[in-house]
Amino acid sequence: MSGRAEFLESIRHRTQAGRYKPTNAPDVAWTRKGEPSESEPIEDPPARFIEELEALGGHGRRVGSLDEAREYVLDLVHEREAKLLVRWDIEELDELGVDEPLGEAGVEVVVWRDLVDFREVAGKADVGLSTAAWAIAETGTLVLEGGLGMGRTVTLLPPTYVAVVPVGRILRTVPEAIEKYAGGEAGGLPANVCFHTGPSRSGDIEMSLFVGMHGPGDVHVILVG
Amino acid sequence: MRVALFVPCYVDQINPEVGVSVVRVLRRLGIDVIYPEGQTCCGQPAFNSGFFDEARTIGRRFLDVFERERFDYIVCPSGSCTTMVSHYYPFIFKELPEERERSEVLGERVREFSDFLVNVVGAKDLGARLEGKAVYHCGCHQRRELGILEEPRELLVSVDGLELVEWGNEELCCGFGGTFAVKMPAVSTAMADEKVKALEQSGADTLISGDSSCLMHLKGRLKRTGHDTRVLHLAQVLDSNEGKAG
């Protein structure tokens, strides 16, 4: 075992003393045979987002209003015969207004605040509901930030997960999304940022796709606007 | 134009007819061909086995022998041996400024046979004729270090009577790898079998390559497994005039 100073000193010594100069920067051109489809400008980001998400086995829908979004969520909850929905505690989702109609229909809604045992709640929920900080068109990705009222497990433990995202938050590319968090120091970053792309999956058994491995297998994104 | 031939040692000793074909093809293009007789081997077997000192000694000799001659290019009927000189001499002489510079200067002028024909001479149709259905195997050094992929094909499609067909996993190594073939014989042979299988599936009756070492390995396995596939170096194909007068 060594202390921090000693550990770093031994590395400093090695990085600086008589450095070997590698001569082999990559000089084999990566051959390109296919059409450069990703280089085409993304003309309609919401449409592309939905296309990408559906290619991964998720479900995407663009709606014109919050009312339509609410209907989608209500229908989904009924279709899944859900008993318990857990959602982020944020204003946007208050405004979505699913709590009351679901309660009336006998579905319990738990809002992510002051929980005695979050594992119990998120673990039992049939549906998780959140929004997203950003969405990425080229990959069908949701960018989820952790934070007050924005539980990580809401998007992870329930078998069905639905996100309601205003179209204004759609970015075109992965680098654009990373750019949103770059350039600062640690102070500015949420403790967790997750790029969530489609249903949880595994290919470990003979490369056959198994959907819903540990996270949700049933993923819905409603783009509003 | 004057060309110095660099004939790999195994071509010299085992497949001299490949060297003869190279000479004939070059002369037919009006090129003046010389053969520096002091040449032996480029040292690659020692180098690949990690015996860099021994490879350096042989490399120095190679530089001496060729530097004495006057020529525009060195032409070699092997992507692998070309790479040894053009890429790996500077690598083993990295710490020796004088030899490094000499090897870089000479390395610039070493060209693999098909690269020379297509990119230096600008020749594509050499008027060859050969009946057959063939697959082409590109040696790994030629493919990756030299990046000479299209040139042999361009030359082969112009051969009258020859049908060039695709085969599976054509980018896979044949399993020769120099001393690898005897150090890891089971894996090496299994790699050759992979190629033999692809060859069978292609329905080709002829196997062509720009590297006699790959061909020696594949032919060795083909023969052992009862295949009578015709195995030819690119130079032999370009030199053939089956059924043609003169």
Added chain:
Amino acid sequence: METEDHRREGIASRVEGFNDRARRAVHDQQLHDSIELFTHKSVAGRNAVLNALPEAPELRERAYHIKQETMANLDRYLEQMADAVEARGGNVYFATDGEDVVRYIGDLARRKGAKVVTKSKSMATEEIELNRRLEEDYADLDLEIVETDLGEWIAQLAGDTPSHIVGPILHMNRKRITEVLSRTAGEELPPDVEALGSFARRRLREKFVTADIGITGANFGVAETGTVATVTNEGNARLVTSVPPVHVVVMGIEKMIPRFEDLSVFVRLLARSGTGQKLTAYTNFITGPRQMGELDGAEELHLILMDNGRSKLLGTEFEEALYCIRCGACLNVCPVYRQTGGHAYGSTYSGPIGAVITPLLKGNEAAKDLPHASSLCGACWEACPVGIPLHDLLLKLRNQQVEEGLAGKAQEIAFKGFEITMKRPVLYKISTRAGRLAQKPLLKDGSVRPLPGPLSAWTDSRDLPPLAEKSFRELWKAGI
């Protein structure tokens, strides 16, 4: 003591064993089929997504240069990352070797009174055999350590080790997997992916929600922000870091990247090269423990920065081996790996990168045969998303063995003789003439008969062509 530690660390189990294991592997048809299925799909997937990314060659170049710059200043970046993590309320520990890591985690588990530990796939912890050593050295804690990546879990249940960086159980077919999971279930499970996957989901879910400590590796560590990035498709790393109150990261020091924006280069290359995806399902960034008011996410974060032999490569001609991002692309394209699978290498890391880093981390003596387990075809170098010249590193390792006197007397004599012969054309001519005479009685049907001795390695499975009656130089002299 030292030799014992040597044996206990799992990175290289046997000396001179590759050939024996490889010979068995090439005759195992089931293994061959499994490898082919995996590597073909992986290579095709990778090619498709990379071909569709026009800036891929430029990203590769940038990745190489970012890593080069990182290694030249690694001390500074390690310090910066440690400061950033501490500023966010995390703990940082510098571990010289696997022993340090085991002790730190074992002591932590004791302090926390931990019973269940969940782990997401981590090659760094495989390298130091963390699970076995915790179970042995901290037997009194009676820890239940559970791998949560489906493949890793099945390997753990089967008492097996991963045979591929990305596809740990590609060597097992469905029949074998069904056997393993049925034994765990205590009932016969049907051999279909839905049933097997669902069973694993249920079983592992119980572990996820009761775990006291979660352990992950790190795909990347960001110096600037103290962020740890994990990349999975199953979501297990996100669960392991979101549910248990304590999260331990075991990060090899070479996983460092300087800036958050560099992730833009690396996550795109890793997903494409590793699994043929544009992004994996869960690309997760953890910066410190959960913040005030958050209900989930670990309350405590422990970042272990592990050296375990890496730093001695810094500034040397082998430094590029540290640029590896563990995508597994070099394994998938390697014609040797495709014949033998990962276990033949007898080390945690297999394929070309394994053949390079195993002797570098463990010493040439411990993995003498691995640098020779390559035909030097360069497919690995071509596939590497960071442009590591893997086959050149293998050559340098072979040279190092020669210089350390590990090549063996027979080879030394042979290549000395080779050098002397090739230096003098006269000797070259004499020896080839002698060869021609000597082979005469051995010829049959245009080939040399199967030979005894060292050349049998060739002639046992392949015909050997004879020396020609006249060499090229003789033909030239006679006039062509």
